[in-house]
Amino acid sequence: RNSRIGLLRILSMMMVLGVHFVGATFGLPSCEELRHPTSTMVAKDLLEVLMIVGVNCFVLISGFFSIHFSVRGLLRFTTICLVASLTVWAYQWVETGETSLQSLWDAVRVYSNTDLWFVPAYLGLYVLSPFINAGCDVLTSRRMLGMLLVLTFLNVYLGWYWSGKVNPTGYCVMQFVYVYFIGRTLQRLLLQLQRISSYAYFIMYLLATACVFVSAMFLPYAKALAYNSPFVLASSVALFLTFAVGREFNNSIINRLAAASFWVYLLHKSPYFWIKLRNLLLNFDYRFDGIEFIGWCLFLFFG
Numbered sequence: 001r002n003s004r005i006g007l008l009r010i011l012s013m014m015m016v017l018g019v020h021f022v023g024a025t026f027g028l029p030s031c032e033e034l035r036h037p038t039s040t041m042v043a044k045d046l047l048e049v050l051m052i053v054g055v056n057c058f059v060l061i062s063g064f065f066s067i068h069f070s071v072r073g074l075l076r077f078t079t080i081c082l083v084a085s086l087t088v089w090a091y092q093w094v095e096t097g098e099t100s101l102q103s104l105w106d107a108v109r110v111y112s113n114t115d116l117w118f119v120p121a122y123l124g125l126y127v128l129s130p131f132i133n134a135g136c137d138v139l140t141s142r143r144m145l146g147m148l149l150v151l152t153f154l155n156v157y158l159g160w161y162w163s164g165k166v167n168p169t170g171y172c173v174m175q176f177v178y179v180y181f182i183g184r185t186l187q188r189l190l191l192q193l194q195r196i197s198s199y200a201y202f203i204m205y206l207l208a209t210a211c212v213f214v215s216a217m218f219l220p221y222a223k224a225l226a227y228n229s230p231f232v233l234a235s236s237v238a239l240f241l242t243f244a245v246g247r248e249f250n251n252s253i254i255n256r257l258a259a260a261s262f263w264v265y266l267l268h269k270s271p272y273f274w275i276k277l278r279n280l281l282l283n284f285d286y287r288f289d290g291i292e293f294i295g296w297c298l299f300l301f302f303g
Helices: 003-026 039-051 054-065 070-096 099-106 118-140 141-161 173-188 198-215 229-246 254-262 262-268 270-285 290-301
Strands: none
Touching: 003 039, 003 054, 003 229, 003 254, 003 262, 003 270, 003 290, 039 198, 054 118, 054 173, 054 229, 070 099, 070 118, 070 262, 070 270, 118 173, 141 173, 141 229, 173 229, 198 229, 254 262, 262 270, 270 290
16 A cells, blocks of 8 residues: 555566567677677667566565465465466467367466466465565564575575576576565665665666666676676665655555556466567567657557
């Protein structure tokens, strides 16, 4: 009901969509190409690094407010994923006129047969959340910071820096546990963090994003834009605090849009819809130039 955080949830999903519109559709320049960049390369790279924090911010919100585990909540999350999957299946059936029991069975297996990596990863976080919450409740603030250092060592040093199997790029349950714990720690330290203004945190977000941009000139994109990159993490936390430390307000429209935003991910990134969406964007690039191309992309994006 804190609509400032609701706005961040909507923005996070817009960022996820934006990353898919830019990098996943048109590709990104290599670090060698960025040594002699064109304006198009810089624009794509800049958009990508500004929006790469979307997933982390989405999970930070869960950690900050805590997941309250319940069987009903688990069934609700499963139902949302199932309805979205069956919607895609039904659309494909109507459009092609072809279906089978196997395709229906594949659509029903939303956790074990999915290209949406976020879904099973968030399921893992959801079922682990009672244990994480219980641990956080008995830890002092000082010990929480100590545990945060341990998790940073595992996820950033062993995972990101050394490409360790514990968490090489952030597309896993371990990353979600780590970011969730960061969110819990930020909630514990909120009174101290509120001494700094939202504007200052936004400047920190821009500075951290600049570090992500520079790192992309020297590192492969899988590493520079990894969710557990220290620069991406810093950027994510700074943007989250930009919204978290401000005055709360309640707006029912924002709250409803925030609650519905997860559907955008479930529908647009399903393989059947994603191929259509990506081909449409590529067709825009082929048919239009300049402002007209940007206009059609924005029309599709907000649609």
